[in-house]
Amino acid sequence: MRKQIAAANWKMNLNQNEAETLLNELLSLPLSLQAHQEAIFAVPAIYIPLATHKLTGKTNMYVAAQNCHQKDNGAYTGEIAAPMFASVGVKHIVLGHSERREYFAESDALLVEKVNAVLAINSTPIFCCGEPLAIREAGTQNAFVETQIKNSLFHLAEDQITKVVIAYEPIWAIGTGKTASSEQAQEIHAYIRSVFATKYGQPVADQISILYGGSVKAANAKEIFSQPDVDGGLVGGASLVATEFAAIINALK
Numbered sequence: 638m639r640k641q642i643a644a645a646n647w648k649m650n651l652n653q654n655e656a657e658t659l660l661n662e663l664l665s666l667p668l669s670l671q672a673h674q675e676a677i678f679a680v681p682a683i684y685i686p687l688a689t690h691k692l693t694g695k696t697n698m699y700v701a702a703q704n705c706h707q708k709d710n711g712a713y714t715g716e717i718a719a720p721m722f723a724s725v726g727v728k729h730i731v732l733g734h735s736e737r738r739e740y741f742a743e744s745d746a747l748l749v750e751k752v753n754a755v756l757a758i759n760s761t762p763i764f765c766c767g768e769p770l771a772i773r774e775a776g777t778q779n780a781f782v783e784t785q786i787k788n789s790l791f792h793l794a795e796d797q798i799t800k801v802v803i804a805y806e807p808i809w810a811i812g813t814g815k816t817a818s819s820e821q822a823q824e825i826h827a828y829i830r831s832v833f834a835t836k837y838g839q840p841v842a843d844q845i846s847i848l849y850g851g852s853v854k855a856a857n858a859k860e861i862f863s864q865p866d867v868d869g870g871l872v873g874g875a876s877l878v879a880t881e882f883a884a885i886i887n888a889l890k
């Protein structure tokens with residue numbers, strides 16, 4: 638069975654005390670992670686050492702970065718390179734989140750460089766895609782997401798694409814409380830898988846975990862994750878509440 642993943646995206650939230658309290662609370666709750674299931678915490682970079690310390694010895698729980706620079710080093714004040722994350726044990730890096738595409742002008746072409754940078758350190762890119770409301774209303778979401786994927790990932794070889802995790806996050810569902818229905822999620826996840834199948838073949842496509850993101854919470858996680866092509870979630874707001882995220886982890890199939 639391909640990996641089922643509950644990934645927390647804390648975004649730019651919490652001070653250090655709050656971060657520590659959240660992790661302490663979460664880890665005090667009953668969490669059942671089977672061998673094919675993972676919980677990943679994309680925390681603000683400054684809390685990576687803290688989160689790594691807290692998760693030491695925990696099986697199938699990982700700390701992730703929310704972004705990285707495309708270059709390995711150099712005069713890029715304020716930026717953090719993928720090899721730096723590797724050097725502190727980070728194994729997953731979120732790339733191309735819609736907030737980065739929108740507020741930091743990240744293009745499909747830039748994401749090619751970032752994907753390559755993350756794969757070069759032997760880590761997993763959690764590659765985000767997803768359409769804005771106007772595209773969904775026009776009914777062209779499949780083509781929109783397909784273009785994002787083709788432009789930023791189709792240069793990869795077969796043994797590289799299987800290292801990538803996809804997060805489909807419709808922008809109209811992020812932080813709005815409005816979730817795609819489980820049927821909408823299944824429909825586009827199946828389409829995304831078919832895009833990979835056409836390029837790489839069905840056996841390769843069947844290995845790729847595709848997460849849903851956008852107002853996932855304890856109350857809807859089980860229903861969304863139960864869809865055959867939904868392999869877990871990338872969770873913003875609800876990942877900041879220990880009981881919510883614990884229930885989301887425990888809703889993985």
Ligand code: 13P
Pocket residue numbers: 646734806810811812813814850851852853871872873874875
């Ligand atoms: P919310 O869960 O707050 O809607 O955020 C989703 C998201 O953007 C995760 O990356």
